[in-house]
Amino acid sequence: MTSHPIGHEVLAAVLQIRGERLRVLVWERAMEPDAGRWALPGGRLGDDEDVETSVRRQLAEKVDVREVTHVEQLSVFSDPRRMGEGPRLIATAFLGLVPSDADPALPDDTAWHAVDDLPATAFDHDLIIDDARDRLRAKLSYTNLGFALAPGEFTISALRELYVAALGHPVSATNLQRVLTRRDLLEPTGETVPPGRAGGRPAALFRFTDRSLLVTDAFAVLRPPGRPSGTGARPVLP
Amino acid sequence: MTSHPIGHEVLAAVLQIRGERLRVLVWERAMEPDAGRWALPGGRLGDDEDVETSVRRQLAEKVDVREVTHVEQLSVFSDPRRMGEGPRLIATAFLGLVPSDADPALPDDTAWHAVDDLPATAFDHDLIIDDARDRLRAKLSYTNLGFALAPGEFTISALRELYVAALGHPVSATNLQRVLTRRDLLEPTGETVPPGRAGGRPAALFRFTDRSLLVTDAFAVLRPPGRPSGTGARPVLP
């Protein structure tokens, strides 16, 4: 039935907030096909790796992997013509996240581009980036995924800016703090940072209590009986 | 870098509630490897299909595809040794759902097995089934995915039994109805069904207002401002 060989690659949409915008790490292709267009980091799957291992290895070529705080699978892109006339290649796409204070050295052909103002992308990489952005937005709301975008310690207003940039709509600092502390996702460090030249009260520093992904609002409805709703953050689904 | 050929297959964990239990469609392998163990339907990806097309084609060999009300991608299983010593095969796994009133004719080697009492499964298919069950449970809570498990019309107590079987914990018929109607997921048909021999009030029939997947509770927190919370079911993520 199947006869032609099918290759398999992994691709990562690595997102970071820089300059108050949500950006994705892309590199400019020098060679055909799609020379001059911007592509996601990734490459062919090795013989002895699974896709998770492979994507982490390939990312190491673009950024210091220790800066990537979260990686998760998106979906498979398998349109037989997704690479145009070239040989068939199936891609497993990933979302990667980097905290806003990381500033990894990048190769010359590589840059952070705003996801809502993308240059021409290679192949179907724009679809993958859309998937990544949608996944991030959804999970910011019902998980503690903010930890992957934020520095180790941060003020509430800095955190608010991250959420605004990622979600694309206004977020109230007041309510953000209340929601996140009530869910025990945030804790104060006890430290404060002095205000800028315009004055203002010094801001308290916070950190995320847990830096592994937790679902904080699953079973929003149809919760098992007898359990108060704030109870029990659960390990995570896709 | 890569030299050995890598095959690609699709696999589907098709779930249905039968006899008040959540079951999965599996077939018993007759040939090695893993003869006598139970496997998910699926097979090699064809030259001119994407994975979604392929899984629907392959399912057609086991069940009447018109009975499958929902199909979505789970994740990729790519451990180099997932097929034991055989040639390497990467699997894209899917969740499929069939309404409880469907009773498709099945080949002799194929059966519905309860997901919480599985026989020995081939390869890593038990992991895929766990993924499928977890995904279903999560989405039942924050989407209208119940439509894919339920008949076209149903009583609240029948629907309650479906949720109990799928979620594995008690669900109150009262609150289930209230939650689903408040979110405008359910509407009465106006019809009723007569009670059984034990008597009781005739039950009203309901249907889901929309039979495409909608997220009803995303942005549970951090919702865009100015919008009442029940408003605006949104098209769906992963």
Next chain:
DNA sequence: ACAAAAGTGTTAGTTGTACACCCATGT
């Protein structure tokens, strides 16, 4: 003193849970 930024208090509206109660039917 005043402006600016951070943080807290208060109120109102919405949602989900629990449970009591009423309804329609068979025996």
Next chain:
DNA sequence: ACATGGGTGTACAACTAACACTTTTGT
């Protein structure tokens, strides 16, 4: 009549949104 399953009403608790108000700093 009474048992049985179906459906509604009500009270309560938790949560979020909105906004006014207080706190702490710089100029």
